[in-house]
Amino acid sequence: MYNEKFSKDVSSFFRSPVREIFKRVDLNAIYSFAGGYPSADTFPLEDIKQTVAEVIDKYQGKAFQYGATQGVMELREAVARRYGVPVERVQITSSSQQGIDVCTRVLVDPGDVVLTSSPSYLGALQSFCSYRADIRGVAHKDDLNEYRQAYIKTLDQVRAEGKQVKFLYMIPDFQNPSGESLTLEERQMLVGLAEEYDFLIVEDSPYRELRYEGEHIPTMYSLSPDRVIHLGSFSKIFAPGFRLGWAIAHPEILDKIYVCKQSLDLCPPIMDQYVAAEFLESGRLDANLAKSIELYKGKRDLLLGLLEEYMPAGVRWTHPQGGLFLFLTLPEGFDAVKFYDTALDAGVAYVAGEFFHPDGSGKNTMRLNFSFMTKERITEGVKLLSKILP
Amino acid sequence: MYNEKFSKDVSSFFRSPVREIFKRVDLNAIYSFAGGYPSADTFPLEDIKQTVAEVIDKYQGKAFQYGATQGVMELREAVARRYGVPVERVQITSSSQQGIDVCTRVLVDPGDVVLTSSPSYLGALQSFCSYRADIRGVAHKDDLNEYRQAYIKTLDQVRAEGKQVKFLYMIPDFQNPSGESLTLEERQMLVGLAEEYDFLIVEDSPYRELRYEGEHIPTMYSLSPDRVIHLGSFSKIFAPGFRLGWAIAHPEILDKIYVCKQSLDLCPPIMDQYVAAEFLESGRLDANLAKSIELYKGKRDLLLGLLEEYMPAGVRWTHPQGGLFLFLTLPEGFDAVKFYDTALDAGVAYVAGEFFHPDGSGKNTMRLNFSFMTKERITEGVKLLSKILP
Numbered sequence: 211m212y213n214e215k216f217s218k219d220v221s222s223f224f225r226s227p228v229r230e231i232f233k234r235v236d237l238n239a240i241y242s243f244a245g246g247y248p249s250a251d252t253f254p255l256e257d258i259k260q261t262v263a264e265v266i267d268k269y270q271g272k273a274f275q276y277g278a279t280q281g282v283m284e285l286r287e288a289v290a291r292r293y294g295v296p297v298e299r300v301q302i303t304s305s306s307q308q309g310i311d312v313c314t315r316v317l318v319d320p321g322d323v324v325l326t327s328s329p330s331y332l333g334a335l336q337s338f339c340s341y342r343a344d345i346r347g348v349a350h351k352d353d354l355n356e357y358r359q360a361y362i363k364t365l366d367q368v369r370a371e372g373k374q375v376k377f378l379y380m381i382p383d384f385q386n387p388s389g390e391s392l393t394l395e396e397r398q399m400l401v402g403l404a405e406e407y408d409f410l411i412v413e414d415s416p417y418r419e420l421r422y423e424g425e426h427i428p429t430m431y432s433l434s435p436d437r438v439i440h441l442g443s444f445s446k447i448f449a450p451g452f453r454l455g456w457a458i459a460h461p462e463i464l465d466k467i468y469v470c471k472q473s474l475d476l477c478p479p480i481m482d483q484y485v486a487a488e489f490l491e492s493g494r495l496d497a498n499l500a501k502s503i504e505l506y507k508g509k510r511d512l513l514l515g516l517l518e519e520y521m522p523a524g525v526r527w528t529h530p531q532g533g534l535f536l537f538l539t540l541p542e543g544f545d546a547v548k549f550y551d552t553a554l555d556a557g558v559a560y561v562a563g564e565f566f567h568p569d570g571s572g573k574n575t576m577r578l579n580f581s582f583m584t585k586e587r588i589t590e591g592v593k594l595l596s597k598i599l600p
Numbered sequence: 601m602y603n604e605k606f607s608k609d610v611s612s613f614f615r616s617p618v619r620e621i622f623k624r625v626d627l628n629a630i631y632s633f634a635g636g637y638p639s640a641d642t643f644p645l646e647d648i649k650q651t652v653a654e655v656i657d658k659y660q661g662k663a664f665q666y667g668a669t670q671g672v673m674e675l676r677e678a679v680a681r682r683y684g685v686p687v688e689r690v691q692i693t694s695s696s697q698q699g700i701d702v703c704t705r706v707l708v709d710p711g712d713v714v715l716t717s718s719p720s721y722l723g724a725l726q727s728f729c730s731y732r733a734d735i736r737g738v739a740h741k742d743d744l745n746e747y748r749q750a751y752i753k754t755l756d757q758v759r760a761e762g763k764q765v766k767f768l769y770m771i772p773d774f775q776n777p778s779g780e781s782l783t784l785e786e787r788q789m790l791v792g793l794a795e796e797y798d799f800l801i802v803e804d805s806p807y808r809e810l811r812y813e814g815e816h817i818p819t820m821y822s823l824s825p826d827r828v829i830h831l832g833s834f835s836k837i838f839a840p841g842f843r844l845g846w847a848i849a850h851p852e853i854l855d856k857i858y859v860c861k862q863s864l865d866l867c868p869p870i871m872d873q874y875v876a877a878e879f880l881e882s883g884r885l886d887a888n889l890a891k892s893i894e895l896y897k898g899k900r901d902l903l904l905g906l907l908e909e910y911m912p913a914g915v916r917w918t919h920p921q922g923g924l925f926l927f928l929t930l931p932e933g934f935d936a937v938k939f940y941d942t943a944l945d946a947g948v949a950y951v952a953g954e955f956f957h958p959d960g961s962g963k964n965t966m967r968l969n970f971s972f973m974t975k976e977r978i979t980e981g982v983k984l985l986s987k988i989l990p
Contacts (some may be wrong), residue, residue: 250661271640451870
């Protein structure tokens with residue numbers, strides 16, 4: 211009989227509260243600001259159907275055979291062209307979540323330090339935990355020098371402990387969960403610290419192309435291509451169901467990821483990669499992306515207006531220039547985890563901000579997604595949430 | 601600048617010689633008995649095109665959204681029905697390679713012992729190595745009692761060292777690389793030892809449905825459903841490009857895999873899962889499988905006949921009743937790794953048997969695949985290989 215003794219110590223693994231919510235409730239039956247789901251309205255169903263047929267006619271059996279561990283050349287080349295990098299620096303991943311996981315797998319020994327922003331993406335924290343990384347979160351400061359000092363304090367502390375910082379994990383564009391972006395100066399400062407203290411940066415960038423206002427800011431990768439591993443995703447610009455992303459990095463790092471992926475899953479799904487490549491190269495992806503941006507911008511504006519109108523006094527929120535989320539800060543003493551059952555009973559879901567904080571702080575915060583629901587449901591959801599908040 | 605110091609000690613990772621071959625040569629330009637590729641002739645291209653269109657019409661946006669970490673319910677149910685197990689015991693994996701990897705990830709701490717047959721599947725050995733498992737291979741013996749004693753010797757040795765056997769990894773049907781199967785009595789004996797010495801069994805079963813003669817033998821899972829994790833794959837019965845497989849196991853084990861998969865890749869590709877489910881439920885998979893079996897049986901028979909006719913004296917080989925491989929044993933002193941460059945230069949590829957032996961033995965063996973090439977190329981390939989062998 212199976213019993214616990216067979217298992218390794220998995221206390222370092224932790225469950226995603228988002229996924230646990232999805233186990234409990236039907237997302238379509240409640241007003242869900244939880245999750246990071248794109249709107250299904252953005253999926254170009256007829257175009258995909260057409261493209262699959264074209265891909266099968268063009269590639270025949272090759273579309274269903276095993277393929278290269280690095281990804282099919284057509285998709286690697288399409289990604290390389292789009293982002294202006296050499297193709298030998300592109301590895302296709304089976305989801306950008308896998309990109310995070312393999313980076314951790316090839317870089318982190320138990321006890322190694324991973325620096326993150328605080329708050330940061332829950333799925334990344336989960337992955338770091340599962341490799342028993344020592345996660346140190348640094349909160350954002352509006353003043354650049356104060357922000358730099360906060361990092362230096364942590365870095366010096368780590369050095370004093372005789373530990374090694376393997377990498378800084380950062381989502382510089384429309385961060386999950388806060389929706390906020392790093393300025394160019396902040397990116398330069400962090401890359402400078404990486405050089406000074408000699409660590410790598412994992413730049414996770416799934417939302418970068420979903421910008422609703424303002425100018426694009428250079429990627430951290432472009433500031434230091436040999437020190438930054440850039441992770442991208444088709445999930446928010448095409449469709450998450452394909453589970454495809456990419457890593458752009460120094461070829462020596464990609465070579466380690468290549469060996470790791472051999473024993474992980476051999477290669478990403480083949481037909482799906484050809485479909486993504488055709489979508490990119492034909493311009494269909496950009497045409498579809500323009501529609502998504504218009505849709506999401508409208509939803510963001512709506513949500514900002516509704517919060518202004520309905521939220522109780524003392525509640526603050528971020529004003530993201532892109533992405534899928536904004537972050538709510540409630541009065542001190544509010545506990546978003548404890549409040550969760552009340553909210554679900556009333557029919558509204560969010561993700562408690564505490565889960566995004568490596569040190570368990572942020573109890574009075576919550577993440578709201580504005581991409582998934584229709585405008586009508588966003589409106590009803592905000593009214594409902596405002597009414598039940600204390 | 602990136603340098604080695606950022607990396608964890610990846611000496612425990614090793615490269616797949618098969619994949620390295622694929623990097624070096626174009627498989628279609630040589631006579632390739634390497635790899636474990638199905639024949640592209642078995643991929644039902646028009647049926648897949650049709651099924652994708654049906655899936656998109658039926659599921660709409662749901663086919664491209666994020667999905668359940670356990671896999672979509674339709675596919676879990678189809679697998680459960682096909683193999684006669686409760687649906688709560690089915691987890692869909694993003695390739696059966698991932699099944700092996702997640703089992704190791706949730707069960708093995710560095711230094712834990714994994715028992716395997718010797719030889720055994722290279723991709724599994726790679727995965728065990730990457731988790732720093734202590735792999736102990738046990739060679740097959742034709743006499744049941746001798747075979748049992750070989751395991752007992754290893755188990756007692758491990759016990760004497762104060763180490764823990766976490767699981768036995770076994771491919772009981774048409775094993776990779778040997779093509780041989782375990783008898784019912786051997787399966788019962790191994791399950792009995794698992795109970796006596798208290799370890800789990802990971803039963804890897806990608807070739808089980810490709811039987812060309814003889815009767816199906818009960819799975820090890822059916823002999824001990826709470827102690828055996830059964831891994832299956834769509835790669836050999838449908839198409840490997842989908843990268844879909846399944847794990848059937850005790851719900852407590854699946855729950856650990858579920859948490860692990862959350863941080864690994866969130867969920868398997870969605871549309872691909874619906875396509876596989878439709879293929880299974882509509883009977884198209886079985887119709888296609890019958891054709892594959894007919895094709896591969898013919899190729900196996902051809903290869904056996906050709907070896908008989910052309911191989912130099914002193915070469916022996918296995919007679920698989922199914923699967924994709926047979927295993928060649930050359931005279932003592934022959935080194936299949938050293939011979940490899942000679943073979944590639946002549947235009948023929950195989951996988952050296954040494955790579956499948958955890959202890960580095962089997963230097964005079966090689967694995968031959970008979971599914972990938974056409975009958976004409978198999979014929980030319982055997983003639984060529986026979987001619988260059990010493």
